[in-house]
Amino acid sequence: MVRLRTAELFALDLETLAREAQRITRQNFGRTISLYAPLYLANYCENQCLYCGFSARLRIQREKLGPEQIAAECAALAATGIQNILLLTGESHKHTPLGYLLAAAEVVKKYFPSISIEVQPMETEEYRALVEAGVDGLAVYQETYDREIYARLHPAGRKRNFQYRFETPARAAQAGIRQISLGALLGLGDWRPDVEALFGHLNALESEYPGVDFSLSFPRMLPVEGAVQPCIVSDADMVRILCVARILFPRVGINLSTREPARFRDHVFPLGVTRMSAGSATTVGGYAQSLQGHDAQFSISDERSLAEIKTMLLNKEYDPVFTDWRRM
Numbered sequence: 005m006v007r008l009r010t011a012e013l014f015a016l017d018l019e020t021l022a023r024e025a026q027r028i029t030r031q032n033f034g035r036t037i038s039l040y041a042p043l044y045l046a047n048y049c050e051n052q053c054l055y056c057g058f059s060a061r062l063r064i065q066r067e068k069l070g071p072e073q074i075a076a077e078c079a080a081l082a083a084t085g086i087q088n089i090l091l092l093t094g095e096s097h098k099h100t101p102l103g104y105l106l107a108a109a110e111v112v113k114k115y116f117p118s119i120s121i122e123v124q125p126m127e128t129e130e131y132r133a134l135v136e137a138g139v140d141g142l143a144v145y146q147e148t149y150d151r152e153i154y155a156r157l158h159p160a161g162r163k164r165n166f167q168y169r170f171e172t173p174a175r176a177a178q179a180g181i182r183q184i185s186l187g188a189l190l191g192l193g194d195w196r197p198d199v200e201a202l203f204g205h206l207n208a209l210e211s212e213y214p215g216v217d218f219s220l221s222f223p224r225m226l227p228v229e230g231a232v233q234p235c236i237v238s239d240a241d242m243v244r245i246l247c248v249a250r251i252l253f254p255r256v257g258i259n260l261s262t263r264e265p266a267r268f269r270d271h272v273f274p275l276g277v278t279r280m281s282a283g284s285a286t287t288v289g290g291y292a293q294s295l296q297g298h299d300a301q302f303s304i305s306d307e308r309s310l311a312e313i314k315t316m317l318l319n320k321e322y323d324p325v326f327t328d329w330r331r332m
């Protein structure tokens with residue numbers, strides 16, 4: 005297909021987009037899907053994002069795992085076969101500062117060859133220290149690229165600073181983080197301008213930092229008790245977004261989380277997805293039996309275990325990949 009501009013691609017019919025996206029995905033990634041799991045270390049947060057279950061304005065039970073609890077979580081997850089881990093916290097410089105994250109990474113790297121983080125945006129030097137401690141991936145989502153909506157949905161905390169967040173992937177790239185995932189939280193406003201701005205952000209970063217392995221995420225907002233309710237992003241919209249992303253960025257990884265229902269994930273992953281979360285818990289201490297039962301950041305739609313997702317992939321003649329990276 006001749007390289008079309010974003011607007012022209014969005015105007016194509018779904019069938020044409022899907023055919024092309026699947027062809028490009030097979031050509032560049034074969035029939036493989038990397039699997040990972042999130043591990044929530046803490047739910048303290050200094051921000052008040054109006055769409056999130058961890059917002060500082062909500063009265064929920066706050067928790068932070070200590071080294072022994074982290075080890076218990078890791079052991080429970082590693083026993084399932086997971087090797088790629090995404091460590092998450094709320095964004096709290098007080099409760100989960102750099103020192104806490106470095107200590108956590110020291111524990112986690114005994115169990116997993118690859119560690120990504122989704123925590124408060126930090127300075128380049130702080131990211132350097134995390135790389136030294138074994139962290140090789142970062143997820144940081146702009147949420148929305150519309151400055152007016154951004155200001156309205158982030159009324160308090162450091163996250164109010166749109167520009168600092170926007171420049172976070174560049175600081176991480178300068179620090180030597182190998183894999184960086186960008187995203188927009190779909191449903192905060194009109195999805196189309198957000199997705200186009202996300203593509204522009206990625207384009208600029210890829211030109212500036214060609215050695216970094218960038219990936220895209222399109223989390224679709226789910227209703228959370230006490231939070232603003234999402235604008236509708238239909239399944240057809242989601243398919244369109246995935247396909248256009250794949251066609252515009254043939255070699256970029258695309259993540260699909262357990263926010264999406266099992267049926268939807270099973271149908272759309274061949275169109276461009278390269279990484280899926282599996283067997284996810286979105287509560288602090290969600291894996292080790294003794295720590296279960298806390299408030300979740302958002303609800304999960306696909307509640308299948310890692311073994312069930314693996315079986316689904318094998319049945320569709322895809323290879324589930326557990327690790328494609330090892331520290332030397």
Ligand code: SF4
Nearest residue numbers: 049053056058059094
């Ligand atoms: S989205 Fe992140 S920063 Fe915002 S309230 Fe939730 S945990 Fe905190």
